[in-house]
Amino acid sequence: MEGAAVRRYRAIFALTAPAYLWLALTVFLPLSAMIYFSFLTQAPIGGRAAEWTLAHYVAFFTKEVYWRNAWRSFELGLYVTALCLLFAYPAALILAKHVKGRWREALFLLVILPFWSNALVRTFSWTMVLRGEVGLLFTYWAIVIGLVHAYLPYAILTCYISLQSIDDSLIEAARSLGASPLQAFLRLTLPLSTPGILAGVILIFVPVIGSFMEPRILGGKNAIMLGPLIENQFTAVFNWPLGAALSFIILAIVLLILLAASPFLRRQLQ
Amino acid sequence: MARLIAPVLARLYLAVILVFLYLPIAVMMTMAFNTSPLYEFPFEFNLIWFKALFNNERLLSSSLNSIIIALANTLIATILGTMAALGLNRYEFRGRQLLELLLLPPITIPWLIIGVSMLIFFYWTGIGRGLHAILLGHVALSLPYVIIVVGTRLKTYGPTLEEAAATLGATPRQAFWRVTFPVLAPSIMAAALFAFAVSFDQFVISYFLAPPGISTLPVEIYTSIRKGFTPEINAISTLIILVSMGIMLLVARYYRFGGER
Numbered sequence: 001m002e003g004a005a006v007r008r009y010r011a012i013f014a015l016t017a018p019a020y021l022w023l024a025l026t027v028f029l030p031l032s033a034m035i036y037f038s039f040l041t042q043a044p045i046g047g048r049a050a051e052w053t054l055a056h057y058v059a060f061f062t063k064e065v066y067w068r069n070a071w072r073s074f075e076l077g078l079y080v081t082a083l084c085l086l087f088a089y090p091a092a093l094i095l096a097k098h099v100k101g102r103w104r105e106a107l108f109l110l111v112i113l114p115f116w117s118n119a120l121v122r123t124f125s126w127t128m129v130l131r132g133e134v135g136l137l138f139t140y141w142a143i144v145i146g147l148v149h150a151y152l153p154y155a156i157l158t159c160y161i162s163l164q165s166i167d168d169s170l171i172e173a174a175r176s177l178g179a180s181p182l183q184a185f186l187r188l189t190l191p192l193s194t195p196g197i198l199a200g201v202i203l204i205f206v207p208v209i210g211s212f213m214e215p216r217i218l219g220g221k222n223a224i225m226l227g228p229l230i231e232n233q234f235t236a237v238f239n240w241p242l243g244a245a246l247s248f249i250i251l252a253i254v255l256l257i258l259l260a261a262s263p264f265l266r267r268q269l270q
Numbered sequence: 271m272a273r274l275i276a277p278v279l280a281r282l283y284l285a286v287i288l289v290f291l292y293l294p295i296a297v298m299m300t301m302a303f304n305t306s307p308l309y310e311f312p313f314e315f316n317l318i319w320f321k322a323l324f325n326n327e328r329l330l331s332s333s334l335n336s337i338i339i340a341l342a343n344t345l346i347a348t349i350l351g352t353m354a355a356l357g358l359n360r361y362e363f364r365g366r367q368l369l370e371l372l373l374l375p376p377i378t379i380p381w382l383i384i385g386v387s388m389l390i391f392f393y394w395t396g397i398g399r400g401l402h403a404i405l406l407g408h409v410a411l412s413l414p415y416v417i418i419v420v421g422t423r424l425k426t427y428g429p430t431l432e433e434a435a436a437t438l439g440a441t442p443r444q445a446f447w448r449v450t451f452p453v454l455a456p457s458i459m460a461a462a463l464f465a466f467a468v469s470f471d472q473f474v475i476s477y478f479l480a481p482p483g484i485s486t487l488p489v490e491i492y493t494s495i496r497k498g499f500t501p502e503i504n505a506i507s508t509l510i511i512l513v514s515m516g517i518m519l520l521v522a523r524y525y526r527f528g529g530e531r
Contacts (some may be wrong), residue, residue, distance in 0.1 A: 008361065009363075015353045015354060018350045018354070019350040035382075043390075091284060109522055118470075119473065121507040125297065128298050131309075152291065179516070180296055196506060212474075213474060230382060231382070234386050243386060
């Protein structure tokens with residue numbers, strides 16, 4: 001019996017260890033290293049001596065320029081998330097409740113296909129549309145349009161999943177008991193689909209506040225946000241500890257959001 | 271009256287959404303076939319920009335890098351991910367839920383954050399930047415997807431089939447190759463295609479891990495976009511979007527996004 005238990009644990013270890021060691025080396029250790037760097041005066045690379053400091057965090061909370069960047073990222077996240085859900089919800093509702101069979105499958109695939117295709121190329125393709133007489137390229141709104149385009153399919157997906165799991169007979173029951181279509185929607189469909197809406201909010205807001213490629217390509221000089229600011233610290237200014245501190249601030253916000261929503265998220269992923 | 275109008279409006283709304291989603295891609299593709307390098311009309315069909323691709327050494331070598339990394343990534347992530355999915359779904363043990371929870375950070379933390387932390391850690395420990403570092407990063411991003419896709423299939427098909435095989439006298443090895451593997455095959459296929467797409471389309475992480483002079487296709491395209499527009503980029507982008515959409519259509523054959531429909 002002893003041998004069987006040992007063999008069982010050996011099997012579990014052999015199956016899971018390679019994947020998780022890989023994740024440890026490439027995700028969890030690097031994130032820890034990032035946090036460590038954020039408390040240093042300079043990057044301890046090439047024999048340079050670094051000392052502990054809180055200066056980067058103090059700078060973030062006291063210097064107006066960082067606040068401005070952070071606020072603009074936050075604002076961008078709100079705009080993009082709100083617009084995505086506003087457009088996505090009716091589309092998801094139509095797909096889930098009013099389109100049937102093969103048509104639904106085909107339309108659903110058409111909606112989701114751009115989301116899983118190359119994000120860089122899709123962002124670039126907007127420069128073709130927004131340039132010239134349209135005159136929106138390199139504005140704040142170009143960034144918003146590009147990001148709404150990027151995450152709209154995701155919003156439709158999350159809303160659709162929770163909408164299609166609502167039993168139609170529930171709505172029919174409400175209707176036969178005298179509820180108007182609007183009442184049935186407000187009292188039944190909408191509340192029952194909130195997990196999907198919430199999942200959409202998180203899965204869009206989080207990547208948007210961490211985006212830098214879309215603001216850079218579509219926003220030009222208007223790319224004044226945390227994402228491009230962090231990129232700058234690593235590719236232009238070479239102030240890695242400051243970049244690490246700013247990254248950690250985003251990470252902390254992300255983790256707080258995820259923690260608050262983890263029960264809903266887990267249900268969505270299963 | 272309302273009964274007649276509502277379905278029409280609903281269809282119209284879906285059509286508008288689809289136009290919004292596909293408009294920029296269609297415009298870009300059209301420009302890739304247009305003669306004018308300044309995207310001017312009237313439209314004149316021409317393949318010069320596609321021909322120009324084959325003389326662009328940098329795009330060719332970065333394409334090759336992208337394909338090699340994507341293939342290596344697919345192989346590693348699919349094997350390690352399938353193993354982990356088996357471990358997580360065929361055994362009950364303490365810490366199993368924690369291990370499943372650990373799959374969330376690589377998916378949900380913005381790539382920018384993951385990318386710069388990899389840059390810091392790889393540089394600091396001497397792993398350095400380069401194609402090997404990019405591969406390390408891509409596998410990390412693909413693994414959670416593989417584990418989730420294969421794991422979903424394992425959850426739907428409980429261990430009963432394998433138990434039946436064992437009862438009938440199959441060794442664990444036979445049970446795996448004759449029963450479990452054929453059941454899993456479609457989801458492993460979907461996961462492998464998905465892993466290929468994740469790597470082939472990945473830009474952010476590659477961007478931070480690519481040293482000067484070496485790049486993947488998306489990094490090369492980003493550099494060209496930042497330098498200024500060239501119609502060749504439209505041509506290569508058209509090819510990329512066709513490849514990446516083609517792969518996802520194949521994935522959809524094996525795996526239903528968003529569960530049963």
